[in-house]
Amino acid sequence: ISKxxxxxxxxxxxxxxSLGKIKGVPGVDAKFPFTLSPVTALLKINVTSSEFxxxxxxxxxxxxxxxxxxxxxxxxxxxxxxxFEEYSTFSEISTxxxxxxxxxxxxxxSIFMNVLPGNxxxxxxxxxxxxxxxxxxxxxxxxxxxxxxxxxxxxxxLTDLKSSDNIYKWFCPIENRKLAGCNYAYGDANTYLIQxxxxxxxx
Numbered sequence: 017i018s019k020x021x022x023x024x025x026x027x028x029x030x031x032x033x034s035l036g037k038i039k040g041v042p043g044v045d046a047k048f049p050f051t052l053s054p055v056t057a058l059l060k061i062n063v064t065s066s067e068f069x070x071x072x073x074x075x076x077x078x079x080x081x082x083x084x085x086x087x088x089x090x091x092x093x094x095x096x097x098x099x100f101e102e103y104s105t106f107s108e109i110s111t112x113x114x115x116x117x118x119x120x121x122x123x124x125x126s127i128f129m130n131v132l133p134g135n136x137x138x139x140x141x142x143x144x145x146x147x148x149x150x151x152x153x154x155x156x157x158x159x160x161x162x163x164x165x166x167x168x169x170x171x172x173x174l175t176d177l178k179s180s181d182n183i184y185k186w187f188c189p190i191e192n193r194k195l196a197g198c199n200y201a202y203g204d205a206n207t208y209l210i211q212x213x214x215x216x217x218x219x
Contacts, residue, residue, distance in 0.1 A: 034055060075144075078141070
């Protein structure tokens with residue numbers, strides 16, 4: 017399970033591990049119909065927003081600040097009972113939409129993540145990124161993922177996403193200025209106006 021996953025557009029899942037099984041007798045059965053189901057757990061994150069109509073869902077990142085959650089990594093799987101043997105794991109995963117589109121009023125845009133199965137009962141940091149002609153929006157929040165089972169899709173609903181969902185007082189979630197770098201953190205808690213008569217501030 018990749019740390020950085022992609023999907024082509026909103027509501028359309030990208031690549032995943034899928035399995036289908038059927039019993040049949042060659043030469044006797046004319047057809048072998050089967051259904052593909054995800055092998056890993058599949059997390060579907062649904063986002064709606066009245067504040068950010070006109071923006072498009074671009075990326076969602078989930079990580080465990082303690083570094084303990086096994087969200088992705090390498091594994092072997094027994095296809096008979098979908099039991100997993102993990103080899104290397106990491107506690108952060110993300111999915112980026114290749115071609116995002118503007119969110120209409122009342123529209124739900126979804127992003128999909130392949131996740132290692134597990135019971136994720138504690139709160140994890142979920143960062144939602146939106147993009148539009150008016151600028152970028154990055155909203156960090158805390159959410160519980162719950163039980164994510166192998167071969168099943170679990171939904172996480174982020175209903176009516178808004179800037180006040182931001183959990184960090186120092187972070188400004190709405191960026192509409194052109195900055196030199198890609199990171200910004202200029203909220204009220206860490207922004208200072210300093211007046212100096214010289215070109216160098218030594219303090």
